[in-house]
Structure formats: structure tokens, C-alpha cells
Amino acid sequence: MTAKTAAAPRRPAPATEQDVAACEAAIGCALPEWLRSRLLIENGWEVDDRQGLTRNEWRFLPVLDRTDRKSRTRTAEDMAWHTQQLHKAAAGVPQGAVVVARAWSPTTRLVLLPDSANSGQLTTMLWRQNGVAEPLPTPVDPMLLGQKPKPGPGSRLRSASELPVFRYHPDPVATGSIRKNHSLVCPCCGLRTGWIYESEPYGLGDQPPNLCPWCIADGSAARKFGSRFAGDIEGTVPDAVAEEVDQRTPGFTAWQTERWLTHCGDAAAFLGRVGWDRLKDLPDATEAVLDDGCDESTLPLITEDGDLSAYLFRCLHCGVHLAYADAS
Numbered sequence: 001m002t003a004k005t006a007a008a009p010r011r012p013a014p015a016t017e018q019d020v021a022a023c024e025a026a027i028g029c030a031l032p033e034w035l036r037s038r039l040l041i042e043n044g045w046e047v048d049d050r051q052g053l054t055r056n057e058w059r060f061l062p063v064l065d066r067t068d069r070k071s072r073t074r075t076a077e078d079m080a081w082h083t084q085q086l087h088k089a090a091a092g093v094p095q096g097a098v099v100v101a102r103a104w105s106p107t108t109r110l111v112l113l114p115d116s117a118n119s120g121q122l123t124t125m126l127w128r129q130n131g132v133a134e135p136l137p138t139p140v141d142p143m144l145l146g147q148k149p150k151p152g153p154g155s156r157l158r159s160a161s162e163l164p165v166f167r168y169h170p171d172p173v174a175t176g177s178i179r180k181n182h183s184l185v186c187p188c189c190g191l192r193t194g195w196i197y198e199s200e201p202y203g204l205g206d207q208p209p210n211l212c213p214w215c216i217a218d219g220s221a222a223r224k225f226g227s228r229f230a231g232d233i234e235g236t237v238p239d240a241v242a243e244e245v246d247q248r249t250p251g252f253t254a255w256q257t258e259r260w261l262t263h264c265g266d267a268a269a270f271l272g273r274v275g276w277d278r279l280k281d282l283p284d285a286t287e288a289v290l291d292d293g294c295d296e297s298t299l300p301l302i303t304e305d306g307d308l309s310a311y312l313f314r315c316l317h318c319g320v321h322l323a324y325a326d327a328s
């Protein structure tokens with residue numbers, strides 16, 4: 001009989017399709033593809049993200065392995081079990097949230113939230129959740145977990161002169177759409193560029209806040225998260241223009257759904273939110289606001305920051321100003 005030697009830490013065995021399916025049945029929804037495919041390689045794993053976005057070490061939970069009694073015991077505190085514990089303890093957590101990882105403290109968790117646009121599905125992003133609190137409002141891209149902030153030129157704070165050029169939104173810093181911020185990390189590229197998109201994009205599921213303007217400009221946020229930015233594009237423009245405005249141009253915030261105005265068969269450039277003080281010197285823009293149905297007597301009530309605002313555009317071809325107004 002040979003003495004037992006200390007075995008090197010063994011990689012957990014892969015989960016079977018059946019075990020994953022049983023877990024999905026227990027939690028009542030499908031696991032996102034990134035998680036499912038990883039479980040089929042190893043059933044439970046650890047990620048050291050102490051230097052990353054979450055500043056924590058995480059144990060990704062296994063699904064219950066029914067192979068034999070030993071593996072069943074080892075995996076009994078699985079995703080379904082932790083999910084049940086969460087909902088027992090924390091009433092404020094959204095129904096359908098699923099625990100997929102825990103920190104050393106079992107009540108510091110990473111959860112997936114139900115996709116409001118697709119019932120029975122979970123969103124791809126991870127949300128940090130602690131104790132009985134609601135999940136933190138900033139989701140984490142699972143692909144960035146465990147990555148150290150990237151060294152090299154990408155990680156430095158960039159100057160305003162380096163900002164990408166947006167044909168249809170020429171000065172997003174002036175309009176307040178892009179803001180300087182030296183601490184937040186872009187959820188798309190994982191870099192701290194010094195600049196963030198001020199609002200949350202449209203698009204399916206939970207959209208990430210704090211995107212950097214580069215990930216908007218090169219379309220990576222649109223590809224990765226299905227992010228959309230424009231609201232409604234008014235009038236007919238070529239598909240390529242609609243795509244650039246909606247998927248690669250920072251939007252703006254209005255009281256109602258944003259309307260992107262068009263002229264000469266092209267989208268117009270958004271110049272910003274304006275009040276009557278600016279509008280009154282632009283007869284073409286004033287005319288456009290009146291044509292849009294705004295009453296002449298209310299024109300002087302339009303303010304940049306008030307309950308009634310106007311949104312100013314300029315045609316990139318003939319130079320005419322366009323505008324519309326909306327109210328809270």
C-alpha cells in the first residue's frame with residue numbers, strides 16, 4: 001500500500017449537459033452562453049480579480065454534479081442552492097436573479113439579472129450584490145474579470161484633443177453627453193480613458209453605464225452590448241447614416257424620446273440643448289420649432305435647463321438650423 005501523496009490541486013471535472021440543464025430547470029431560466037460553455041469545461045472555478053474591476057476574489061459556483069455521492073456532496077452548494085439562499089435573505093433583489101459566484105464571504109456575490117426584453121433569459125453582465133442589498137448599479141463584463149488594468153498607451157488618461165470625431169455630434173463635451181471622469185473604467189474596453197458617456201444607451205437588456213467615447217465611436221459597444229444611442233431618427237436617410245447615428249454616435253438626453261433631425265437626405269449634426277435666448281437669434285431654428293407644433297406664446301418659456309427645452313441641429317450640407325422642443 002502506498003502512502004497518500006499530496007495531490008496537486010485538481011481542476012474540477014467538466015459539468016455534463018444534463019447537470020447544466022437540471023440547474024437551468026431549478027433556477028427557471030437559461031444560463032448565458034459564456035457561463036454555460038465554461039461549465040462544460042470545468043464545473044466551478046476561481047478568478048482573482050483583486051487588481052481588476054471588482055477588487056475581489058471570486059469562486060464561480062458549480063452546477064450540481066450527480067455522478068456519484070462524493071461529487072454530489074462537493075457540488076451541493078451549487079448555483080441553484082446559493083440562488084435560493086439569496087432570495088430567502090434579500091427581498092429587494094429582483095426576482096429571477098441568479099447567483100453565479102461568491103467571494104470568500106458567501107454573502108458577497110456576483111449575480112445575473114433577468115433580461116427584461118427576453119423572458120427566461122439572463123443578461124450577460126455580472127452584477128455585484130452584497131448581503132441583503134440590491135445589486136450595485138454598475139455591471140461588470142464577465143470577459144474583463146480577472147484582467148489587470150491594461151498597461152501601455154491604452155490605459156492613460158487622454159486629452160480632449162484626442163477625443164474621437166463624431167460627424168453627427170461634433171462637440172459632445174459641450175453638449176454634456178461626454179464628461180470628463182478620471183476614475184471610472186469603461187465597461188466595454190476595461191480602460192480608464194478619462195472620459196465617459198453620461199447617459200445609458202438604449203438596447204436590449206441592461207445597458208452598461210460609463211462607456212468611453214472610443215468604444216462608441218468604433219462600434220464596439222454596439223457590437224458587444226447591442227447598445228443604441230440615437231432615439232428616433234426623423235426622415236429618410238441611407239442605412240449607413242442611420243447606423244452611424246444610432247450605433248456609433250453619442251446620443252443626448254431629452255425629456256421625451258430623443259428625435260434625431262435630418263435634412264438634405266442626411267442626418268443633421270446635433271449642437272445641443274438650447275433656450276429661447278439662443279433660439280431667438282436663429283430664425284430658421286425658431287421656424288422649425290413652430291412648424292413642429294410649438295405655440296408661439298410658449299417660445300420665450302424655452303430654457304436650456306428647464307421643463308421646456310429645445311434641441312438644436314444644423315444641416316451638414318446646406319447649413320440650415322433645425323430644432324424641436326419638448327417638455328417634461
Ligand SMILES: [Zn+2]
Nearest residue numbers: 186189212215
Ligand atoms: Zn471603452
Ligand SMILES: [Zn+2]
Nearest residue numbers: 263264315318
Ligand atoms: Zn440641408
